[in-house]
Amino acid sequence: MSARKLILCHDCDLLNRVAELPSGASALCPRCGGLLDRRVPNSIDRTLALTLAGLVLFLVANAFPFLAMKMQGQVTDTTLASGVRALYAHDERFVGSLVLFTTIVAPLLQLLLLLSVLAPLRFGRRVPGMIPMFRLLRRVESWSMMEVFLIGILVSLVKLADMAQIVPGIAIWSFALLIPVLVAAKASLDPHLVWERIGRRA
Amino acid sequence: MSEPEKALAARSLASCHDCALVVRLPAGRAHVAARCPRCGAKVHRRKVDSLARTWALVITAAMLYVPANIYPVMTVTSLGKSQSDTIMSGAIYLLQHGMWPLALVVFVASVLVPLLKLAALSGLLISVQRGSSWRPRDRTRLYRITEVVGPWSMVDIYVVTILMALVSLGQLASIEAGLGAVFFAGVVILTLLAAESFDPRLIWDRAEASHARS
Ligand SMILES: [Zn+2]
Numbered sequence: 001m002s003a004r005k006l007i008l009c010h011d012c013d014l015l016n017r018v019a020e021l022p023s024g025a026s027a028l029c030p031r032c033g034g035l036l037d038r039r040v041p042n043s044i045d046r047t048l049a050l051t052l053a054g055l056v057l058f059l060v061a062n063a064f065p066f067l068a069m070k071m072q073g074q075v076t077d078t079t080l081a082s083g084v085r086a087l088y089a090h091d092e093r094f095v096g097s098l099v100l101f102t103t104i105v106a107p108l109l110q111l112l113l114l115l116s117v118l119a120p121l122r123f124g125r126r127v128p129g130m131i132p133m134f135r136l137l138r139r140v141e142s143w144s145m146m147e148v149f150l151i152g153i154l155v156s157l158v159k160l161a162d163m164a165q166i167v168p169g170i171a172i173w174s175f176a177l178l179i180p181v182l183v184a185a186k187a188s189l190d191p192h193l194v195w196e197r198i199g200r201r202a
Numbered sequence: 203m204s205e206p207e208k209a210l211a212a213r214s215l216a217s218c219h220d221c222a223l224v225v226r227l228p229a230g231r232a233h234v235a236a237r238c239p240r241c242g243a244k245v246h247r248r249k250v251d252s253l254a255r256t257w258a259l260v261i262t263a264a265m266l267y268v269p270a271n272i273y274p275v276m277t278v279t280s281l282g283k284s285q286s287d288t289i290m291s292g293a294i295y296l297l298q299h300g301m302w303p304l305a306l307v308v309f310v311a312s313v314l315v316p317l318l319k320l321a322a323l324s325g326l327l328i329s330v331q332r333g334s335s336w337r338p339r340d341r342t343r344l345y346r347i348t349e350v351v352g353p354w355s356m357v358d359i360y361v362v363t364i365l366m367a368l369v370s371l372g373q374l375a376s377i378e379a380g381l382g383a384v385f386f387a388g389v390v391i392l393t394l395l396a397a398e399s400f401d402p403r404l405i406w407d408r409a410e411a412s413h414a415r416s
Contacts, residue, residue: 006224008217011342012406013247015215015224032342032406069368071375076368083367090366092379095387099363102356131241135220142394145353151307152360158301159365163280163375195221199240 007036043190044122050185051114057178058111062104066153066171071164079171080104106144107182113137114185121197130198134191141186147179216247249401253327259396260323266388267316273382276362280375288382289313289358311354312386319393322348323400333408345402352397355390359383 004017007027011034018027018037026038040046065077080103087096113133120127153172160166216225218238225245227236236245249255274286287295289312296305322344329341362379369377 006215007222008215008224010217010222011346011402012338013217013403014406032339032402034342034346067364067368078364078367083363086366087363087379090378092384095359095362095379095383098387098391099359102353103360135241135243138220142353142398145356148311148353148356149360151311151354152357152364155296155304155308155357155361156364156368158296158299158304159361160368162299163369192222195223195240199221199223200242 005037009034009036037192038190039193040188040190043188043193044118046188047114047185047190048118048122050181050188051111051118054111054178054181054185055115057174057181058108061171061174061178064171064174065169066175067156068167068169069160069164070167077169102143102145103149106140107146107178109140110137110144110182113140114189117194117198121194126198131200134194134198138191144182146175146182150175150179216245218243218245219249248403248407249399252399252401252404253330255399256323256396257327259392259399260320260327263316263389263392263396264320266385266392267320270382270385270389271313273385274380275358275382275386276365276380277378278365278369278375279378286380289386292358292361308357311357315351315355316389316393319348319352319397323393323396326400326405330404330408335408338405341405342402345397345400345405348397352390352394355386355393359387359390 004019007016007018008014009016009029009032012029012032014029014031016027016029016036021027021037021039023039023041027036028034029036062080065079067078069076069078084096084100084104087093087099113136116127117130117134117137120130153175157166157168214227216227216236217223218225218241220243221238221241223238223240225236225238227245227247237243238245271289274288275292277284277286279285293305293309293313296302296308326341326345329336362377362383365377366379369375
């Protein structure tokens with residue numbers, strides 16, 4: 001492998017020759033300021049650890065209610081899935097599917113795809129399907145909207161405060177932790193490194 | 203390498219959209235899709251039909267934006283009285299309850315973000331079609347912003363979802379999602395797809411071409 005590699009800027013197509021970067025460094029495009037390349041220290045280990053933490057938090061966030069409402073002695077719990085179920089029950093299939101995809105399917109798929117690509121790599125293995133899985137990851141990532149959902153919970157709290165007594169559930173804390181974990185996992189992933197390890201060799 | 207030489211070399215090269223490998227395209231057939239030898243994705247120098255596709259998505263989203271704001275996103279029925287909320291009246295409700303930081307978030311995310319996104323993308327499309335060489339770096343930055351802010355428009359859809367789940371079981375009140383929510387969800391999806399289908403490299407193609415001419 002040569003010491004300098006060719007990188008076309010993703011945003012402006014400028015041809016750059018980038019020297020092998022030291023750990024922790026990143027290279028920016030001199031013309032448009034886009035990110036060309038980045039070396040994260042222990043990228044695979046770090047991303048894998050964050051992914052596992054993310055999966056545990058995701059399971060807790062889904063298994064327990066994030067809000068409970070007390071009204072006239074009646075208690076109603078809500079989980080992520082019950083919101084989607086309510087939409088389907090009211091025949092709001094389109095909105096229901098969008099919520100299901102952006103708050104459950106996409107984040108879960110994002111975590112599972114990271115796990116299935118990084119876990120074998122961690123032990124120096126290549127398994128079939130890694131390439132399509134890693135390609136799919138890029139597409140799924142932009143539809144995962146947990147951080148927006150957390151703001152949605154806060155707004156709902158305020159709106160219901162007049163009508164009933166609202167009690168935050170355990171899941172709300174896992175949501176709050178899951179968001180920085182997902183952000184950190186995305187930031188510590190080094191796609192160039194992964195592609196070099198899993199790509200077909202010509 | 204000098205700048206024009208670099209530009210010439212770059213013309214036969216393309217970066218794989220999926221894995222960013224630099225691929226040399228067959229000479230003279232630069233518009234034909236090649237396969238990336240590393241990940242197998244189709245490699246194009248530019249996103250296919252970027253301008254036409256982005257325009258179609260932007261125009262459709264703009265048309266849906268109007269009913270999304272006119273129709274209620276939800277209707278709350280409590281003790282025989284029912285009250286409908288549009289996106290705007292939802293933000294005003296928060297403001298009246300002294301929750302101005304949240305009101306601001308909802309207003310920015312639901313009202314401003316879709317509008318500014320549509321305006322920014324239209325501006326970028328027009329500038330590219332006119333072959334503008336005006337501040338390509340700033341226009342690229344504007345594009346990156348439109349990509350990042352998109353998902354925040356989902357806040358209102360999530361609020362309706364959560365309220366429906368909490369209240370639908372209660373006997374005293376019920377909440378229904380309105381037609382506005384359906385249109386609004388359409389706007390969010392279409393603007394996300396529009397930002398994805400725009401190719402920021404077009405900004406630089408035109409800037410480069412007009413630079414070479416002068
Ligand atoms: Zn660049």
